[in-house]
Amino acid sequence: MLRFLIRRIGQGAVVLWLITMVLFALFFIAPSNVARTLAGRQASAKTVALIQQRLGLNLPLWRQYIDFVGRALHGDLGFDYYHQVPVTTIIGQALPVTLSLVLGASILWLAIGVFNGVLSAIRPRTFLDRSLTVFALFFYSMPTFLLGLLLLYFLYFQLTLAGFRIFPAGGYSPLGDGVGAWADHLVLPWLSLALVSAAIYTRLTRGSMLDVLGEDYIRTARSKGIAESRVIGRHALRSALTPVVTQFGIDLGALLGGAVVTETVFSLPGLGQAVLSALNQQDEPVVIGIVLLGSAAIVVANIVVDVVYAVLDPRVRLN
Amino acid sequence: MSNNADSDSDRPVFSSPKDAAGDPLLRLDRVSKAFPVQSSKLFRRSRELVHAVEDVSLEVRPGETLGLVGETGCGKSTLARCIARLYDLTSGSVIFDGKDISYMSRREMRPLRREIQMIFQDPYGSLNPRRRVGSIIGDPFAIHDIGSRGERKKKVQDLMELVGLNPEHYNRFPSEFSGGQRQRIGTARALALRPRMVICDEPVSALDVSIQAQIINLLKDLQDEFGLTYIFISHDLSVVRHVSDRIAVMYLGRIVEVAPAEEVFECTRHPYTRALLSALPVADPDAADRRESIVLVGDIPSPTHPPSGCRFHTRCPKARPDCVRINPELEQVFDDGAEHLTACLHPLALGEDMSLARPQIEDSEILMAPRASVKSPGGTQ
Amino acid sequence: MSLSPTGPAAAAETVEETEGKVIEGRSPWLLGWQRLRRDRVAMISLVVIVLIILMAIFAPLATWVTGHPPNQQYRQIGLTPDGLPMGPSSHFWLGTDDLGRDIFVRIAYGARISLLVGVVATGIAVTIGVVVGLAAGFFGGIVDTLLARLVDVVLCVPFLLVAIALVSITGPSLTITIVVIGFFSWASVARIVRGQVLSLREREFVEAARSLGAGDARIMFVDILPNVLAPVIVYSSLLIPVVIVVEATLSFLGLGLPPPTADWGGMISDGQNYYTTAWWFLIFPGTALLITTLAFNLFGDGIRDAFDPRSDQLLK
DSSP states (O other): OHHHHHHHHHHHHHHHHHHHHHHHHHHHHSOOOHHHHHHOTTOOHHHHHHHHHHHTTTSOHHHHHHHHHHHHHTTOOOBOTTTOOBHHHHHHHHHHHHHHHHHHHHHHHHHHHHHHHHHHHHSTTSHHHHHHHHHHHHHHTSOHHHHHHHHIIIIIIIHHHTTOOOSOSSOOOOGGGOHHHHHHHHHHHHHHHHHHHHHHHHHHHHHHHHHHHTSHHHHHHHHTTOOHHHIIIIIIHHHHHHHHHHHHHHHHHHHHHHHHHHHHHHTOOSHHHHHHHHHHTTOHHHHHHHHHHHHHHHHHHHHHHHHHHHHHOGGGGGO | OOOOSSOOSOOOOOSOGGGOOSSOSEEEEEEEEEEEEEOSSSSOOOEEEEEEEEEEEEEEOTTOEEEEEOOTTSSHHHHHHHHTTSSOOSEEEEEETTEEOTTOOHHHHGGGGGTEEEEOSOTTTSSOTTSOHHHHHHHHHHHTTOSOHHHHHHHHHHHHHHTTOOGGGGBOOGGGSOHHHHHHHHHHHHHTTOOSEEEEESTTTTSOHHHHHHHHHHHHHHHHHHTOEEEEEESOHHHHHHHOSEEEEEETTEEEEEEEHHHHHHSOOSHHHHHHHHTSOOSOHHHHHHSOBOOOOSOOOOTTSOOSSSTTTTTOTTOOHHHHHOOOOOBOOTTOOTTOEEOOSSOOOTTOOGGGOOOOSSSOHHHHSSSOOOBOTTSOO | OOOOOOSHHHHHHSOOOOTTOOOBOOOHHHHHHHHHHHOHHHHHHHHHHHHHHHHHHTHHHHHHHHOOOTTOOOHHHHBOTTSOBOOOOSSSTTOBOTTSOBHHHHHHHHHHHHHHHHHHHHHHHHHHHHHHHHHHHHHOHHHHHHHHHHHHHHHHSOHHHHHHHHHHHHOOOHHHHHHHHHHHHHHHHHHHHHHHHHHHHTSHHHHHHHHTTOOHHHIIIIIIHHHHHHHHHHHHHHHHHHHHHHHHHHHHTTOSSOTTSOOHHHHHHHHGGGTTTOHHHHHHHHHHHHHHHHHHHHHHHHHHHHHOGGGGGTOO
């Protein structure tokens, strides 16, 4: 098991390293006028050159890269170009927002998805099943941003017009200011992020559950007189959930993308917003730092998923 | 002997297998094949070997049918693939028609592929489900670039008729045929280039009994018509008895006995062969009661760690101490002819009743089994 | 000499005579197509898809009928005195946007973008993915190790983030959008194809082809590829709606096509500031997008059920 873990971590490190190289290469290709923007339109070439030097932009690329990697390994991701704020600080401020969003949404979607999927599977082809399937298909086809906007329109705008001001139009309220406000601001974002994935997981769970329920050992369990709820809960669910776990690992990558979009729609000052505005300003260190963090998170999540999978199924370890 | 690239009609036809004299068509000389396997323990990536085929020496004469029998896992399929050079040999040599093909590259083997063909066991897996039957049978022609498209189609349809299929089903897919028909398709494909030797790897094992007879008869008819040489592999001795001129018995990757077909049945020398025979169903219930019944204890040992000395000693009722040390070679025993070879230190004499035998070693599964494995003739325990 | 079997058992095996006509086999494709035709939901979706395609092709017709080109701003008649968009009317069937442009016409033209990106990017992804998957699965060894690692790396990358980075550097354009999406989608196709090829490689008919003397290239293209096509086609048809959504998302974030090109994602993005005052600006493009992806998803489901029912576990 240890060997397996080390191998996966090694792979993850390689991935991260490759990503940094790609990012650096990308920014190298891009025409960068950061120094000029900072200096202002009237500045002389000399000032611009000075700023470039200050920011370390005139060093050869490989030198910049090595400097970056060296510092990064010490936990220093550099400073943003415009305000000289440490990137780690920027990330630190934005992270709780994104985390609240992402964690809440994933719990929500797993719960909804699996629950609906199981419901569908134990009452196949009934009206309940069919309507759940239709719902799943409907939300599955919806882009996250569109869902967010529709939620805003119906659950904020129309409700408010009707006199029920339940949800705000956006923005973030830190946890420290009260759980109620925090949750209130996050419900719509959670829903818009979660419902789409919930749809996917409903279908996935349903299919997987149906497969498992058709297996012989379930039939045996039933014939032994075990209560149906136990049959489903203890025996069937465990096997049925394996593909769900796998899928979850894959989805973590998409999750970050969805988070970016949701933060934009609901004006949440999270990592997504940060990276978008940094990109518009060509604020390299911030972009690289955040993308790196995102990739690291995905890599770690994938490793965790793999480990869980390997625990469930020892054959995986030997691959 | 030169191979004519596109003529397939001027091959010599042997009138009868026993008339064929001269050099063997195929000679195996101490052929071994081992596969590396990953240890199932988590950390030790030790290179263990599965000894699928060990030290096999055989001859096959032109026009004859050599039956190859053994339990599942004894290595017969592996041996077949070694002969057909689908696998590389670990050691030893395969000599076909005087040519050493043991280590030929794929390119060198290509022309020889027309001479050696295989019919596979699984009628459902050996045909590509997404290709039409005509295309499948015509594959050999396409691969070796023989004839124009029209000519190929004609040849394919002739082949279909030859094996008993309706040539108008040229465009159908394998899924539209029954198991027996699919084996006919596989047979047609194997015969397309008029090979000299056909290796039949359990061709009827997956078929219903009534269909088995048809396919076997088909194979025999084809052999007569085209002077084919067969290696017929099966785990079913009764089937093999029907088709073979000579029979070789395999156990755990080694040949334990080889003899003309009837001698294997009437003059059995190796205890394992005797056990196999005793498992055959006999029609007459009285005769069935009267004969000895040997039930082998335990499973075939793991080919990764074969027993020392004679591979069979752990399950052999006649095991002696020297069986644990010495691995017997194939040789003539008692007063058998040169055709009958046995690999046993204590072969059975004519009429010897093996059910009375008791192993005289400690390392025997028979002794370690909870109940005695051997039933005395004529009654239950 | 014919060796036809005789006897009652043989009669059961022999099939009907057909007076010398060659019988066309029922290929798995034909069977699948028949199954698809019976699936009403899939057929309805197909009709919807065809309608959308027609709408895209004949978008100029919308201009001709209404008299409004897609990028033409009608500040006088298209906006309220306050400069806000006007609602649906006989003049502007689906209302106007913030610059006074006809939403109906823009939706028609927007279909072009979505469909173009959807089909072309999917095509690129599938082509690359199949080639890589075939090579990796078939050749094994070093080739497989390298390619499989490459696939893993590509799959580990946070797509949207890197796409954002890429597009913001190169500037938004149609080509870049297609390339970026295609580049990030091929990896899942490759993974699926590789898995399929790995299992197909062990099948006996491949062994049989080898024993006949077939070379690698022939086995790959004649024997393995046809068996891989079915799951690939299923995956492609389910990939198209995903690509359409991704393209819309990129446009929404301002990274898609440069204005003033009519594009559903872009329209929704512009519309989000007006949903309190001009609901049509958000709802209509949104509905168009939703209907399109829904239709493709339902059709893709139908294709999967018809051609490859057991691939449920492979695909999302």
